[in-house]
Amino acid sequence: MLASLSRAQLGAGEIAEAVHSAEEAVAIAQQRGQHYWELSAQLALAAALAASRGARRARPSTRPCSAPRSSSRRRGPACRSP
Numbered sequence: 001m002l003a004s005l006s007r008a009q010l011g012a013g014e015i016a017e018a019v020h021s022a023e024e025a026v027a028i029a030q031q032r033g034q035h036y037w038e039l040s041a042q043l044a045l046a047a048a049l050a051a052s053r054g055a056r057r058a059r060p061s062t063r064p065c066s067a068p069r070s071s072s073r074r075r076g077p078a079c080r081s082p
Helices: 002-011 015-032 035-052
Strands: none
Touching: 002 015, 002 035, 015 035
16 A cells, blocks of 8 residues: 555655655565565665666667677677667
């Protein structure tokens, strides 16, 4: 329930409240041994913390996709399209 509240608060831009609700949801789920709900709460907490810290966007590579890496022959393409 609190994890859902956290997600709603996050959607409304209430980031500090979302973090607090998610932390409370994690604590309660851990106390009760409710692993499924703890997972849900942890995911809500991760989303709220990412929003509170201004999650960084992945920086685009400065290397063109066609430029091979030395180990690309063993692992496949050096970069992938989304």
